Amino acid sequence: MAVTNTLTRIREAFDGAGVTGRLHALDIDSGAEVGASADHPVVTASVHKLCLLVALHQQAGAGRVDLTEQIECPPAGRTPGPTGLAAMLDPVRMSLRDAAYLMMAVSDNTAADLLLERVGLDAVNHTTARLGLAHTHAVYTFGETFGTIRQDAGPGGPQALTDPYIIARLRALDPVRANHSTPRDMTRLLAAIWRDEACAPAHAAAIRRLLGLQVWPHRMASGFPFDDVHVAGKTGSLPTVRNEVGVIEYPDGGRYAVAVFTRATNTAATFPPADAVIGTTARIAVEALRAL
Template sequence: MPRLRTKLIAFAGLFLAPLPTADAFGPTPNPVLQNAQSRLMAEFARFATLTDGTVGIAVRDLGTGETLAYNGDTLFPMASTYKVAVAGKILSLLDAGSLSLDETAPRLGRPLPIRTLLEMSLTQSDNEATDALVARAGGPQAVNDWVRSIGVRNLRIDSNTRDLLARAKIAGTGFGDEAVMESGLSAAQRTARDMPNIGFAQDPRDTATPRAMDDLLAAIRLGKALKPQTTAIILSIMERCKTGKDRLRAMLPPGTRIAHKTGTLNGLGNDTGIITLPDGRLFAITVFVMKDYKGRIMRDRIMAEAARAAYDYFLFAPDRHTA
């Protein structure tokens, strides 16, 4: 009888024991990689404390698809980073045979070739050149439709640069008096002190999440948005970007290849780009900072620190799996 009782207890234990989790049947997580990811995320959180505003960071290995993000799904004003989408739409027209890089469009009344306007827009962030391209593209909605057509969500284009700047500095966002004047300051005073327009920062128009901006860069670089020749054109121009020397590129090793585009408004600093590692691997990175009163130097530092931390992570962290 004791032996029978023992067998019954053992048999019942097979049913009463907890079932293994689904993870138990999959690959064992790499603790070294998990630790590296945790350290990177802790660094991103630390960088965010350098501002009294809001920081969004998204990084993505373009080979494996591995993505890490801090406030990656928060909407931020794109400012001039939207010019990447404008250039993409223009080059899609070239792919379709409905545009030539040698045709001209007027900038401040002077006709300039499309290729020149693209160069001015992406390397110098020239607003008038960009708006000439927006008009040639068919307007902001046409650019927005192209972004949707390549599968990018949570990135919307509602304005050309002139109208975007008007909303950034003046009332009309529909979020109350603070959109006109925070702390009793006029738009001109706010500009002089580099203070944010909180109403504009809360307006969903002309915004993107950091993840969505990486989606746009990935679609372009991986050939999902443009033909190989036009992909090479946009990336080569972005590699010649003259703005943002103290942002993403500032702390990278000398000679690091980076194709990027900056954006700047009162209390707001952005940079988004594709960085090439020494072994040829690529990662996309977007850093947005908004509602910041600390000033441009601190915003630039956050972008630079985030880029270097991501660079070291992707270069040294082990054992990634293809997405």
């Protein structure tokens, strides 16, 4: 009965926010779980940067990559995005690990594509396959993803993305054709990071640190407004898509991996109810796990 009530509350929250939602929550230590369409394919958007980060650290652990290696980023040709390098005007030189920080903290698309040039999509997919994430696959770089949106939107440009008919034809929003995963795959990845199973312990700790530096508090973290509860996560956004995956850590040692993926019926670029429901449903799921 308790599980049924939890799922009802989660579904009602998604419905009330005007979104279709998929969720999986996992107690990292006991294995207890809560799922709402947890195995349904979803578009990852920038959540896939977590897979890239793990691949980067696996290669570093194997000695194939030096995280202090310097990379150059001229102003021309940067991947579009509202944050990080895309918003800067001058040439930038930084280390791979600092690019990884920008990629995770402010979801910097240019930094992500610079790392993909060094790591490769094949390595990202090899990493997720090796970790048993059978439903997780990267198809495009982040620049290529935005390229498909421009092509599919047509001559109307960004304003066309308010048209539901245009939205419906975007390849970037189709889990069959875009970078994709499932909520359960993502909590499995997070659990592997927190258990030091995804890569060597020092590298797993570095990944956990970066996830804890994300600056966005309006999604998953909004459900846990407590000074002694730590939320480490990665968001992902595309037209009508708002996602976040993360780990919530309580002072009593409880650790919960949560993945929430949503699609809104409202095409507005700013739609606070869709952001807030990620925190609301994550809180409902974690409270249910803590009550077991």
